Amino acid sequence: MMGEISDDDLRELVTLVKSQHNYDLGNYAAASLKRRVGRYLSQCGISFFELKYRLTNNQDFFPELLEALSVNVTEMFRDPFFYRALKEKVFPILATYPVIKIWHAGCSSGEEAFSMAIMLKEAGLLHRSRIYATDISREMLERAAAGIVPLHAMKDNTANYISAGGTEDFSEYYSARYDYAIISQEIRKQIIFSQHNLVTDYVFNEFQLVCCRNVLIYFNRPLQDNVIGLLTQSLAPLGFLAIGLKESLQFTSHYAKYATVDAQNKIFRLRG
Numbered sequence: 001m002m003g004e005i006s007d008d009d010l011r012e013l014v015t016l017v018k019s020q021h022n023y024d025l026g027n028y029a030a031a032s033l034k035r036r037v038g039r040y041l042s043q044c045g046i047s048f049f050e051l052k053y054r055l056t057n058n059q060d061f062f063p064e065l066l067e068a069l070s071v072n073v074t075e076m077f078r079d080p081f082f083y084r085a086l087k088e089k090v091f092p093i094l095a096t097y098p099v100i101k102i103w104h105a106g107c108s109s110g111e112e113a114f115s116m117a118i119m120l121k122e123a124g125l126l127h128r129s130r131i132y133a134t135d136i137s138r139e140m141l142e143r144a145a146a147g148i149v150p151l152h153a154m155k156d157n158t159a160n161y162i163s164a165g166g167t168e169d170f171s172e173y174y175s176a177r178y179d180y181a182i183i184s185q186e187i188r189k190q191i192i193f194s195q196h197n198l199v200t201d202y203v204f205n206e207f208q209l210v211c212c213r214n215v216l217i218y219f220n221r222p223l224q225d226n227v228i229g230l231l232t233q234s235l236a237p238l239g240f241l242a243i244g245l246k247e248s249l250q251f252t253s254h255y256a257k258y259a260t261v262d263a264q265n266k267i268f269r270l271r272g
């Protein structure tokens, strides 16, 4: 049936992608991958057979499929208490650097990076911060670079901002247009959005803070370990790492390299 795939189909897909594109989808959490492939087939109105045909005969198709399979759900000031913890426990140390470099790995449509920029601005640190925000999805990055956030999400975003300890009038940070909001240029100007794949790409800079939140959850343990390794290599000495609240560092081989800064909000710091 269109829109559903079996466990055997999934195994076949993983093998095909590995042999044709040298990419290991076997490292993605299986149940969620199966659901996402099924959803993709329904959306495109194609059969599993057609999907395999495209993967075999059209080299440009695989990157498109990979993008389509990613889960891009995000919001501004997601888990507001995480931002409070950042402000209290991490910003005072970041403030001691002349230039503050932050990486948001898996930034989706940019809401997390916009939230960080707002917090930094309110702490008087934005002008000397460089925020690198990357994702695998070109479509999400285009939206992020344009500063577009759905207007219907602004009510929840505003409530999150207040819970995160925001001190200003949140509506000053965006202008409303039809059914979307545009984040102000002042907030966006220190953010560089670019494409980066955590599975296949390498370290590209050194950061005092790396946030990779709600991304690892889609990977299996060995891949989580590799990705945490990449994030660890991207940190400056004594740099901070933040992961999602449902994610864990404990089961990776890198855990001993970190001290816990805030267990509840999943903020860690490289040991000296």
Ligand SMILES: C[S@@+](CC[C@H](N)C(=O)[O-])C[C@H]1O[C@@H](n2cnc3c(N)ncnc32)[C@H](O)[C@@H]1O
Residues within 6 Å of the ligand: 070, 071, 072, 073, 074, 075, 078, 105, 106, 107, 108, 109, 112, 134, 135, 136, 137, 140, 196, 197, 198, 199, 200, 212, 213, 214, 215, 218, 244
């Ligand atoms: C659920 S969103 C999380 C967004 C944001 N960090 C947050 O917490 O709200 C997960 C993001 O990870 C991205 N992603 C998935 N696999 C990736 C990979 N291999 N490399 C880079 N980004 C990836 C997806 O495209 C998606 O935008």
